[in-house]
Amino acid sequence: MARLVMKFGGTSVADIARIRNVAQHVKREVDAGHEVAVVVSAMSGTTNQLVAWARETAPLHDAREYDTIVATGEQVTVGLLAIELQRIGIPARSWLGWQIPIRTDNAHGAARIQEINGDEIVRRFGEGQVAVIAGFQGLGPDNRITTLGRGGSDTSAVAIAAAIKADRCDIYTDVDGVYTTDPRVVAKARKLDKISYEEMLEMASLGAKVLQTRSVELAMVYRVRLQVRSSFDAPDAPQGNGPEATGPGTLVCDEEEIVEQQVVSGIAYSKDEAKVTLVKVEDKPGVAARVFGPLADNSLNVDMIIQNLSDDGKSTDITFTVPQAELARAEDVIRKAQAEIGCKEVRTDTNVVKVSIIGIGMRSHTGVAKTMFKTLADKGINILAITTSEIKVSVLIASEYTELAVRALHTAYGLDGE
Ligand code: ADP
Numbered sequence: 437m438a439r440l441v442m443k444f445g446g447t448s449v450a451d452i453a454r455i456r457n458v459a460q461h462v463k464r465e466v467d468a469g470h471e472v473a474v475v476v477s478a479m480s481g482t483t484n485q486l487v488a489w490a491r492e493t494a495p496l497h498d499a500r501e502y503d504t505i506v507a508t509g510e511q512v513t514v515g516l517l518a519i520e521l522q523r524i525g526i527p528a529r530s531w532l533g534w535q536i537p538i539r540t541d542n543a544h545g546a547a548r549i550q551e552i553n554g555d556e557i558v559r560r561f562g563e564g565q566v567a568v569i570a571g572f573q574g575l576g577p578d579n580r581i582t583t584l585g586r587g588g589s590d591t592s593a594v595a596i597a598a599a600i601k602a603d604r605c606d607i608y609t610d611v612d613g614v615y616t617t618d619p620r621v622v623a624k625a626r627k628l629d630k631i632s633y634e635e636m637l638e639m640a641s642l643g644a645k646v647l648q649t650r651s652v653e654l655a656m657v658y659r660v661r662l663q664v665r666s667s668f669d670a671p672d673a674p675q676g677n678g679p680e681a682t683g684p685g686t687l688v689c690d691e692e693e694i695v696e697q698q699v700v701s702g703i704a705y706s707k708d709e710a711k712v713t714l715v716k717v718e719d720k721p722g723v724a725a726r727v728f729g730p731l732a733d734n735s736l737n738v739d740m741i742i743q744n745l746s747d748d749g750k751s752t753d754i755t756f757t758v759p760q761a762e763l764a765r766a767e768d769v770i771r772k773a774q775a776e777i778g779c780k781e782v783r784t785d786t787n788v789v790k791v792s793i794i795g796i797g798m799r800s801h802t803g804v805a806k807t808m809f810k811t812l813a814d815k816g817i818n819i820l821a822i823t824t825s826e827i828k829v830s831v832l833i834a835s836e837y838t839e840l841a842v843r844a845l846h847t848a849y850g851l852d853g854e
């Protein structure tokens with residue numbers, strides 16, 4: 437017997453037929469004698485609609501009320517799944533975040549889970565009951581409903597798995613695992629049998645939305661065995677045995693468990709980038725501090741930075757990137773500080789994409805970045821900014837080249853499948 441958390445995303449619970457399919461996946465694990473907690477998202481499209489309604493009512497609104505609204509999508513799907521499980525003879529009950537409770541901080545819209553009391557859920561496993569838990573939501577310090585940021589049900593699932601000491605956390609989605617890159621962009625993307633926590637963390641934070649970044653962070657810290665697989669696989673297909681079963685998906689695990697390691701394991705891209713260029717900044721000590729000081733003071737997260745000499749040799753251009761959602765604020769801060777910074781002009785550009793190559797093999801191999809730059813140069817793609825860390829290299833390019841760049845890099849690093 438094992439203890440499992442099974443998480444189903446939006447497309448997996450998109451309508452009643454899909455919810456019945458989810459119940460069959462749950463039934464398979466229950467019939468095998470396992471204790472099961474299920475975490476579900478809202479039906480696909482629902483959360484977008486709820487967000488749109490909040491914005492339509494007032495573009496700038498109370499974040500606590502935003503959470504009250506957007507958390508409702510998951511309330512519908514937990515109820516429906518519990519009913520369907522009961523209908524097919526499986527004892528089940530639904531749980532909302534506040535009923536467990538899943539305690540979070542008060543960062544409405546992007547709350548972090550602080551504590552989960554799983555005692556009652558575990559006690560009811562003893563009575564053969566399946567827990568059906570609403571993903572994405574929690575309870576803040578002031579007892580108001582919070583949400584965990586878009587894609588947050590993955591994080592709910594991993595946090596619950598850690599709290600109830602589950603043997604495995606299975607993330608069921610609309611693709612059958614983690615691929616070398618987004619399979620919807622590159623037809624030759626290959627499914628990975630295993631990927632290390634570190635690489636998955638980079639993939640997620642650099643744009644692969646198959647898992648929310650925070651869920652991978654938690655899985656890494658609490659050593660949760662995390663598996664990504666498809667809810668579209670037949671529920672009655674033969675499975676592996678016991679908690680060690682890798683099943684048909686991708687296992688996110690310690691790097692020691694991965695025998696054949698590629699230098700580059702995956703490629704991710706993010707269109708959620710905006711570029712700000714300060715033209716003709718006086719080139720003297722203290723200038724960078726005058727630019728980035730005010731940004732930091734306003735909690736603006738700067739990612740890539742590049743500084744180059746202007747044509748006249750006396751001044752410099754400083755370029756940096758921020759998430760697109762923060763561009764207006766960043767521009768505002770810079771314009772207010774423009775006189776003090778002493779720059780001629782401020783330019784912004786949102787038609788950019790950050791493309792990244794990721795692999796723990798980079799720690800021990802040289803020439804990895806060179807291949808990236810040469811591949812892009814051969815395709816005539818101009819690099820606007822670069823950033824690196826131990827296991828990744830990211831470049832900023834014009835967004836019209838996204839597909840071309842990702843496909844060319846996928847081939848260059850030998851990742852193409854059939
Ligand atoms: P869910 O609603 O189940 O949470 P998401 O839409 O959040 O599903 O995540 C699944 C999607 O992630 C896939 O449909 C795929 O397009 C996208 N994706 C991006 N990068 C990758 C990758 N490297 N491997 C697998 N899927 C990826």
Ligand code: ASP
Nearest residue numbers: 477483572586587588589
């Ligand atoms: N329903 C939420 C969203 O769409 C949470 C999730 O799907 O993980 O962001």
Ligand code: MG
Nearest residue numbers: 445587645646
């Ligand atoms: Mg998701």
